[in-house]
Amino acid sequence: MxxxxxxxxxxxxxxxxxxxxxxxxxxxxxxxxxxxxxxxxxxxxxxxxxxxxxxxxxxxxxxxxxATLNHDQMAELYAVRTELEALAARLAAQHAAREEIRVLQRMVDEDAALLGDARALARANRRFHGQIHLASHNRYLVQQLGSVHRSMALMATTSLAVEGRGAAALTEHLAIVDAIKARDGDAAADAVRDHLSRAFETRLQEEARRM
Structure with a gap:
């Protein structure tokens, strides 16, 4: 008990x-x-x-x-997250069931209704990435990504709150799903890297504005 x-x-x-x-x-x-x-x-x-x-x-x-993440910790976290997430997308392209891919597609379609609500979009974003983790069908990778995402929660704000970022992120999510659907592991990994690079750049821009 x-x-x-x-x-x-x-x-x-x-x-x-x-x-x-x-x-x-x-x-x-x-x-x-x-x-x-x-x-x-x-x-x-x-x-x-x-x-x-x-x-x-x-x-x-x-x-x-x-805890609060400083600039270096945030950069280190994004570096690790990007490679793990890219691996998850690559594996999902290889191993995801058709049903899992349909769920990912439905998430992207439905999340468009959340534009303008940064907190709801951030929750949906976590669900989307979590679904890709599961679709990788690698329990050890899922565990490592769970640890990374716990640390991501230590960022005080979401990049999705920045004007225009939400719509751009959904377009990037669609590119990831399209690559997984095409069973193209290289394209899926590249799409994730591009997505997270843009998210990190947005955070850096916001950090610079607060200086």
Whole structure:
């Protein structure tokens, strides 16, 4: 029972960070989290310790806060993410079932209705990439990408909030799906690299504007 509660508390806190309920720099208080999620303080304490070990949280004196990525960390993360995501797309082109490809196509079609809602589009973007991960049919790659995407949640904003980026990202998603549908692994990998390069460039432009 304790292990289940610990797993749930860990997942609940991660989901809240992923949704943007907790932003980088926010302090997480054990008692407040226990009340928020309706669990006892022990599994929350264990989840916080685990998240600190995973570098999702950092310690500031006696307090724990959501970690913030600096410029170099963001660049390093995008470098790793790009290669892993490209591999996932390449494998998906080889191994995805026809049904999985149809789901990816439907996601792109339906996500067009979310343009203008950056948070909803960001959630849809995570689902889309997650579906490609699963379509790779490589459990070890899926695990590694899960770790990378936990770190991606530590970016305070989504590049999809930048004007015009949402529509461009959907066009890039379509190119990825078309390549997977054509069973062209090289094209799928290249389409993912192009997509993530443009997303990273958008983030860098926004970072430069805030300087």
């Amino acid at each position: 304790g292990q289940i509660a610990q797993k749930d508390a860990h997942a609940l806190i991660l989901d809240a960070i992923d949704r943007g309920d907790f932003q980088p720099g926010d302090r997480l208080v054990e008692s407040e989290l226990a009340d928020r999620f309706g669990v006892s303080r022990t599994p929350v304490r264990e989840a916080l310790q685990r998240l600190e070990t995973q570098s999702v949280l950092v310690r500031d004196g006696r307090s724990l806060m959501v």
